[in-house]
Amino acid sequence: MRPPILIPRPETEHWVTKLAETVRPSTQKPISLLDLGTGSGCIPLLLCHLWPAGSVKAHAVDISPHALSLAQENAQRTGILPHSDHEKKPRNTFTTSMANLLAEDFPDTASRSNSPFDVITSNPPYIPWKEYLELPRSVSDFEDPKALFGGPSGLEFYHAISRLISRSDLLKPDGIVALEVGHDQADTVEALMRDTGRFRRTEVWLDPWGKQRTVIAQA
Numbered sequence: 001m002r003p004p005i006l007i008p009r010p011e012t013e014h015w016v017t018k019l020a021e022t023v024r025p026s027t028q029k030p031i032s033l034l035d036l037g038t039g040s041g042c043i044p045l046l047l048c049h050l051w052p053a054g055s056v057k058a059h060a061v062d063i064s065p066h067a068l069s070l071a072q073e074n075a076q077r078t079g080i081l082p083h084s085d086h087e088k089k090p091r092n093t094f095t096t097s098m099a100n101l102l103a104e105d106f107p108d109t110a111s112r113s114n115s116p117f118d119v120i121t122s123n124p125p126y127i128p129w130k131e132y133l134e135l136p137r138s139v140s141d142f143e144d145p146k147a148l149f150g151g152p153s154g155l156e157f158y159h160a161i162s163r164l165i166s167r168s169d170l171l172k173p174d175g176i177v178a179l180e181v182g183h184d185q186a187d188t189v190e191a192l193m194r195d196t197g198r199f200r201r202t203e204v205w206l207d208p209w210g211k212q213r214t215v216i217a218q219a
């Protein structure tokens with residue numbers, strides 16, 4: 001980890017570990033995963049680490065070149081590398097692309113060429129303007145405002161992700177979406193996912209402190 005990239009939080013590790021136990025891909029039934037706003041790469045890299053070798057191809061996007069360079073460094077350190085044709089042993093793979101997920105032309109070429117995905121994950125920036133101004137300096141001085149600020153209401157990225165899921169073929173028809181949310185956003189984000197019309201089931205997972213932390217939507 002290093003400034004200005006978001007320091008991975010224990011609540012993120014908690015839901016990602018639960019997701020790893022819920023989805024359970026295998027070498028015989030491998031899956032693809034897209035992580036939006038990857039920062040240090042902690043979400044896809046933890047999943048690549050927890051799932052069996054050869055069971056997942058992960059792709060991650062971020063708008064920040066610093067974040068992507070740290071994510072690639074972390075991937076190298078953990079031995080989770082891009083696909084290579086010369087390799088015989090099955091392995092989980094990790095690739096990245098720089099993209100703005102709020103842009104009209106998202107998904108970018110790299111995300112499109114890896115799509116459709118079985119799993120889409122994101123811990124997007126979700127702090128509303130008013131709360132951003134009140135953040136302790138230990139957070140606002142260290143971490144990139146782009147990693148934290150989710151637009152005036154804090155919900156800008158969830159609206160973008162829900163539009164993306166409704167309008168593009170980024171997610172497989174039987175795919176799953178897992179979104180980390182801020183302390184009072186779960187009900188709104190769950191409704192946004194339901195309104196896409198793509199999911200049979202939605203639920204909210206609590207973090208270890210009993211707070212509503214992750215919206216899960218399953219097609």
Ligand SMILES: C[S@@+](CC[C@H](N)C(=O)[O-])C[C@H]1O[C@@H](n2cnc3c(N)ncnc32)[C@H](O)[C@@H]1O
Pocket residue numbers: 006007008009012036037038039040041042043061062063064067099100101102122123124125126146147148
């Ligand atoms: C809250 S941080 C989460 C980082 C990491 N996923 C984690 O859980 O620690 C949000 C990330 O979204 C990225 N981001 C912000 N705006 C973005 C945009 N418009 N398009 C793509 N990524 C963006 C930031 O650079 C940051 O790395």
